[in-house]
Amino acid sequence: MDEIIVNHVKEYVNLSDDDLKLFTSMLTEIKLAKRKLLLQPGTHVKHEYFVTKGCLKSYYLDAKGNRNIVQFSIENWWLGDFDAFYNNVPSKLYIEAIEDSTLLAINYDNLQILFKKAPVFERYYRLLVTGAFISQRKRILSSLVNNTRERYLEFCETYPSIENRVPNYHIANYLGVSPERLSRIRRELKN
Amino acid sequence: MDEIIVNHVKEYVNLSDDDLKLFTSMLTEIKLAKRKLLLQPGTHVKHEYFVTKGCLKSYYLDAKGNRNIVQFSIENWWLGDFDAFYNNVPSKLYIEAIEDSTLLAINYDNLQILFKKAPVFERYYRLLVTGAFISQRKRILSSLVNNTRERYLEFCETYPSIENRVPNYHIANYLGVSPERLSRIRRELKN
Numbered sequence: 001m002d003e004i005i006v007n008h009v010k011e012y013v014n015l016s017d018d019d020l021k022l023f024t025s026m027l028t029e030i031k032l033a034k035r036k037l038l039l040q041p042g043t044h045v046k047h048e049y050f051v052t053k054g055c056l057k058s059y060y061l062d063a064k065g066n067r068n069i070v071q072f073s074i075e076n077w078w079l080g081d082f083d084a085f086y087n088n089v090p091s092k093l094y095i096e097a098i099e100d101s102t103l104l105a106i107n108y109d110n111l112q113i114l115f116k117k118a119p120v121f122e123r124y125y126r127l128l129v130t131g132a133f134i135s136q137r138k139r140i141l142s143s144l145v146n147n148t149r150e151r152y153l154e155f156c157e158t159y160p161s162i163e164n165r166v167p168n169y170h171i172a173n174y175l176g177v178s179p180e181r182l183s184r185i186r187r188e189l190k191n
Numbered sequence: 192m193d194e195i196i197v198n199h200v201k202e203y204v205n206l207s208d209d210d211l212k213l214f215t216s217m218l219t220e221i222k223l224a225k226r227k228l229l230l231q232p233g234t235h236v237k238h239e240y241f242v243t244k245g246c247l248k249s250y251y252l253d254a255k256g257n258r259n260i261v262q263f264s265i266e267n268w269w270l271g272d273f274d275a276f277y278n279n280v281p282s283k284l285y286i287e288a289i290e291d292s293t294l295l296a297i298n299y300d301n302l303q304i305l306f307k308k309a310p311v312f313e314r315y316y317r318l319l320v321t322g323a324f325i326s327q328r329k330r331i332l333s334s335l336v337n338n339t340r341e342r343y344l345e346f347c348e349t350y351p352s353i354e355n356r357v358p359n360y361h362i363a364n365y366l367g368v369s370p371e372r373l374s375r376i377r378r379e380l381k382n
Contacts, residue, residue, distance in 0.1 A: 082325050082328065134278070140331070
């Protein structure tokens, strides 16, 4: 199971076997059944998670209780509530499994030890977070500039393998449109 | 002028005089007069910028040509078009000075040399980008969950010294409300 995350790390940085061994010794495997929650608001978040198998959604409830999906996570993605994790504030995010999922968890204290003992992981996480920041900003920009069709195509590019794994109404929610509107766009694109 | 950025770096990491010297040797000072553009769409972006004096706004134009301010930057903030800078794609962002501003610029190639020769800067930038990612996500969450009054108070907290430096209609634009609505909220809060 470690092989997936080891390959992911190696895509970003060159590192010694000792560094890798330290890192993998800090990971704990978690199984999460479909529809189960990994996180919910008000939790003290001690872990970040890497997906080795499965698919999850991260969402907020708005003031009216409506769900707003802000992220899907599939194999090779890290996820968590970063604000809660790094700033030690109660979480605000729901994270729920869309499929039976397997995750690797690293806890906050171990991560700090890792940065100290194997600083190459500063680089790994810097590159990851920079990518996440850019994706998030691109999504903001896209919501301002692009029409739904363009945003759906972007979604397919960002999540290439996800389209057939996630229900239509989840993708519609993520894009901020009605399921009917999304179905229409999908039909148009097939013609 | 370097003192401001040196103090900023020292707030995040412990580092040697040699590391600091290498870093500051890579910075170039830029003066930008009020209303001048630092960046515009379609540019090949070679630099990231740190504000030592002044105030700037980053914005996109939407499909209808309306301006959407996504960030203000004041003293001690880094800014730039990260997607363009890191992924070598044409920029999409406008960055414009709201006040006469002084910036320190670092170019991409130098930054890579810095990471190699002084890896402590991997940590500095990791911490910065993590903070930026969290702020950006909080803003997305806030737009879903909070009313305008709460979002305005959050804005004042995020940008404590900016409220009197930026025209009312800019703040309204950032919050996505009309200037009249913002004025009303400000009056209510004063009573």
